[in-house]
Amino acid sequence: xxxxxxxxxxxxxxxxxxxxxxxxxxxxxxxxxxxxxxxxxxxxxxxxxxxxxxxxxxxxxxxxxxxxxxxxxxxxxxxxxxxxxxxxxxxxxxxxxxxxxxxxxxxxxxxxxxxxxxxxxxxxxxxxxxxxxxxxxxxxxxxxxxxxxxxxxxxxxxxxxxxxxxxxxxxxxxxxxxxxxxxxxxxxxxxxxxxxxxxxxxxxxxxxxxxxxxxxxxxxxxxxxxxxxxxxxxxxxxxxxxxxxxxxxxxxxxxxxxxxxxxxxxxxxxxxxxxxxxxxxxxxxxxxxxxxxxxxxxxxxxxxxxxxxxxxxxxxxxxxxxxxxxxxxxxxxxxxxxxxxxxxxxxxxxxxxxxxxxxxxxxxxxxxxxxxxxxxxxxxxxxxxxxxxxxxxxxxxxxxxxxxxxxxxxxxxxxxxxxxxxxxxxxxxxxxxxxxxxxxxxxxxxxxxxxxxxxxxxxxxxxxxxxxxxxxxxxxxxxxxxxxxxxxxxxxxxxxxxxxxxxxxxxxxxxxxxxxxxxxxxxxxxxxxxxxxxxxxxxxxxxxxxxxxx
Numbered sequence: 001x002x003x004x005x006x007x008x009x010x011x012x013x014x015x016x017x018x019x020x021x022x023x024x025x026x027x028x029x030x031x032x033x034x035x036x037x038x039x040x041x042x043x044x045x046x047x048x049x050x051x052x053x054x055x056x057x058x059x060x061x062x063x064x065x066x067x068x069x070x071x072x073x074x075x076x077x078x079x080x081x082x083x084x085x086x087x088x089x090x091x092x093x094x095x096x097x098x099x100x101x102x103x104x105x106x107x108x109x110x111x112x113x114x115x116x117x118x119x120x121x122x123x124x125x126x127x128x129x130x131x132x133x134x135x136x137x138x139x140x141x142x143x144x145x146x147x148x149x150x151x152x153x154x155x156x157x158x159x160x161x162x163x164x165x166x167x168x169x170x171x172x173x174x175x176x177x178x179x180x181x182x183x184x185x186x187x188x189x190x191x192x193x194x195x196x197x198x199x200x201x202x203x204x205x206x207x208x209x210x211x212x213x214x215x216x217x218x219x220x221x222x223x224x225x226x227x228x229x230x231x232x233x234x235x236x237x238x239x240x241x242x243x244x245x246x247x248x249x250x251x252x253x254x255x256x257x258x259x260x261x262x263x264x265x266x267x268x269x270x271x272x273x274x275x276x277x278x279x280x281x282x283x284x285x286x287x288x289x290x291x292x293x294x295x296x297x298x299x300x301x302x303x304x305x306x307x308x309x310x311x312x313x314x315x316x317x318x319x320x321x322x323x324x325x326x327x328x329x330x331x332x333x334x335x336x337x338x339x340x341x342x343x344x345x346x347x348x349x350x351x352x353x354x355x356x357x358x359x360x361x362x363x364x365x366x367x368x369x370x371x372x373x374x375x376x377x378x379x380x381x382x383x384x385x386x387x388x389x390x391x392x393x394x395x396x397x398x399x400x401x402x403x404x405x406x407x408x409x410x411x412x413x414x415x416x417x418x419x420x421x422x423x424x425x426x427x428x429x430x431x432x433x434x435x436x437x438x439x440x441x442x443x444x445x446x447x448x449x450x451x452x453x454x455x456x457x458x459x460x461x462x463x464x465x466x467x468x469x470x471x472x473x474x475x476x477x478x479x480x481x482x483x484x485x486x487x488x489x490x491x492x493x494x495x496x497x498x499x500x501x502x503x504x505x506x507x508x509x510x511x512x513x514x515x516x517x518x519x520x521x522x523x524x525x526x527x528x529x530x531x532x533x534x535x536x537x538x539x540x541x542x543x544x545x546x547x548x549x550x
Contacts, residue, residue, distance in 0.1 A: 022181040023265055023292055024227040025101065026218070027284075029072070030207060031065060031114060032191040032247065034236035035257035036354075037204060044212030048231045048261045053271050055305070057278040058260035059313045059333060060235045063247045064144075065116040066090075066123075068234035068281060069187070073097050073123060075285040075300035077314065084318045087144040090122030095299045097285040099126030101183040104294060109182070111170040113189035115146055115159040127185070131169050133161065138521035142458055142483075142490040143323055147524070162196075163188040163207060167214050174223060186214075191237070193246060200239060225266040228288055232281060233258040241355065243421045245428065248319045250417065251331040251340055252356050256315050260284070264291070278333050279305050280313045310334075312374040320417040323458045324424075327416055332374045339371035343416040347371070415453075423449050427459055434466060442466045457483050465496050473503030491520045495527055502530075507538050 030045075035058065038045050061071045062078050070076070070083040073096045078084045082091060098108045110124065112132035117123055124130035136146040146159070170186050188207060190196065195203040211231075218224040238244030241254040248255070260279065264271060268291075282302035289296050290304035303309060312334045321328040330341045336351035339361075347361040347368045361368045417424075430445035446463035449456055461483045467476035477500035483493045498513030511534045517527040 022105070024181060024223060025106075025183045025288055025292070026186070026223070026227055026229045027097075027184070027288075028186045028211070028214075028229070028231045029069065029188070030191060030211075030231070030233045030259075031187065031189045032193075032235060032237050033204070033207075033233035033259060034239070034254060035233070035259050036236075036253075037201070038259045042204065042208045044208035044210075044215070045231065045259065045261070047212060047215050048229060048263050049273070050263065051266065051268075052229075052261055052263035052273075054274050055260040055262075055279050056274055056276050057333075058232070058258050059256045059278060059280050059315055060233075060258050061280055061282055061315050063235035063251065063255035063315075063317060064319070065114065065192075065234055066121060069117055069123060072232065072234070072281045072284055073185070075282050075296070075302040077282065077301055078316060080301065084316070085141075085144050085322055086116055086146070087139045087141045088121075090125065092122065092125075094122070094125055095297045096123070096126040097288065098183055098185070100285075100289065100294065100297060101181075102126050102128065104181075106181045106183045107177050108184075109170075109173050110185040111166045111173070111187065113161055113163060113166045113187045114192070116189075117187055118146075129173065131173075134159070137524040137526065138491040138517075140490055140492045141322075142461060142487050142493065144319070145492070147491065147521075147526075160189045160192070163190045163210050167210060171214075171217055171221075174218075174221065178221070191233075200237065224263075227263075227265060228291060229263040230284060230288065231259065231261045231263075232284060234281070243425065248317060249424060251315050251317050251329045253338075253350065253354065256331070262287070275305070277305070277310055278313045278335065280315075312371070314375070320420070320424075324420065324453070325415075325455050325457060326420050327414055329417060330375055332371050334371060334374070337367055337371060339368055341372060341375055342418070343414050344418060345372070420453065423453050423456065423459075427462075430459070430462065430466075434462070434469075437469075439466045439469045443470065457487055461487075461490065461493050461496075464500070465492070468496055468499050468503070471503065473500045476500040477504065489520055491517055491524070491527075494520065495530070498527075498530060498534075502534060502537075507534050510534050511538065 060068045062068050062084060064086050066086045066088060067078050067083045070081055070090050071078060074081055074094050081094065082088065102108045108127045109129035110127045110131065115134040115136055117132060118134045118136060119130050119132045138147040140147065166186060166188055170184055174182065174184065190207050191203055197203045197206055215224065235247050236255040236257060237247055238254050242250055242252050244250050280302065283305055286296045286300050286302045286304045287306060290306045312332045314330065314332050316328065316330045318328040320326040327343050332339050336349055338348045338350055340346040345361050345368060346359045347364055348356045349360060426445050426449050430442045433442035433445060443463060443466045446459050446466060449459040450463065460479050464476045464480035464483065467479065477497065480493055480497040480500060484497055487493060494513050494517040498510045498517060501510035501513055511531065514527050514530040514534060518524065518531060521527065
């Protein structure tokens with residue numbers, strides 16, 4: 001028997017639970033599912049709450065797929081693990097929930113629905129089986145894109161497999177490991193755009209049906225009653241709230257609030273059916289280990305929600321900073337209060353204003369100051385090694401005082417992402433034009449953005465791409481050279497600059513750029529083919545001609 005003392009979180013109740021370090025653990029992540037879209041109209045998802053707990057105020061730490069799942073599986077803050085964007089890689093040697101459980105004799109397996117969690121990104125650490133049938137050839141650090149270099153276009157990406165196939169693979173693996181202690185991680189990507197069933201809610205109905213079937217299979221095969229089954233989402237979706245159509249840009253509840261349901265094994269003590277205390281995805285792994293009576297490793301910075309302690313929940317988005325050069329956003333939530341640290345700060349009482357429409361930062365300045373004071377506390381988290389100058393620089397970077405990576409050589413603007421929303425929407429329109437091969441419209445849109453925001457490197461880079469598509473190599477070269485001078489390690493910039501050089505007959509310069517791109521992405525066949533092609537031209541001393549965009 002194990003006794004959990006539950007103070008604030010569980011209302012002072014003392015409960016007892018029967019569990020074992022051999023209890024099966026199944027963790028399901030539904031990519032891009034808003035917390036406020038789960039309820040009576042999603043009976044399949046709600047069925048996971050049987051003999052379980054629904055956490056009604058769960059928050060992601062980053063509204064992007066790879067960073068959020070890194071926090072979920074490693075219980076580390078994004079500014080600690082360094083994965084704050086999709087264009088990143090989980091550092092080798094990270095302790096994951098999978099590695100802890102494997103060290104306790106568990107068989108571990110993951111079944112992945114999207115390239116954004118591809119094995120090459122490093123989240124496979126601790127898994128015996130990591131089923132991710134994807135492969136990308138290059139990253140764009142500037143935009144966060146994953147690129148297939150051999151498909152002929154920087155914008156063509158194969159990124160997903162249907163949830164039905166993911167669940168089939170998971171069921172097959174579970175069937176082969178009956179009677180063993182297992183940890184299974186299942187990732188479903190069906191809720192992410194583009195939706196296969198026309199709209200967000202119709203897509204959700206299909207995912208709900210799939211999950212109802214999966215739970216029934218777990219029950220039929222004998223897993224349900226003896227397992228911890230946790231169902232979460234990595235982030236939500238804007239769906240037009242605050243002008244954001246998707247996710248990653250703002251830190252409003254539309255993209256931060258996620259479902260979190262934990263089903264407890266039969267025989268465990270009756271825990272509360274609903275918990276309103278805010279918790280983070282960073283707390284999920286420590287909670288599972290606590291229930292299993294397995295000590296959490298020192299590297300885990302989340303806390304078990306079973307110990308009753310409460311603390312502010314921190315979240316961030318650095319996408320606007322890293323891609324456009326605007327300000328990073330950070331938020332802190334405590335109880336019903338939420339503060340957003342931005343050039344124009346925001347404060348909301350979520351109990352009264354769940355849609356965050358009434359900024360009360362001016363009328364409740366003491367509350368804003370109290371919450372804002374919680375943000376610098378991340379500097380003193382255990383393991384920060386504050387005396388290390390390099391580590392101090394990394395922490396400052398993570399807090400937005402210094403810009404990392406390609407932004408480090410240019411000053412980050414103090415522009416509030418709220419004020420730059422028109423430029424973001426125009427940029428999204430331009431990308432749509434690119435996908436439709438309406439290059440003149442795309443060029444006009446990119447130039448309009450740059451008129452308002454000349455320092456916008458991503459818009460300038462993509463203007464260069466569009467000009468290349470129109471075979472305007474001279475102007476493309478001028479734009480791309482400006483980007484390369486500030487963002488030297490962006491694959492797309494170097495490759496496209498090589499195309500512009502080649503189109504102008506500057507084969508030696510083109511070779512330099514293609515070789516540079518290949519050093520950034522050694523496995524990209526696109527740049528390898530370009531290197532071979534330009535070397536042939538140099539060797540044969542052929543007349544200049546427009547490049548073949550293979």
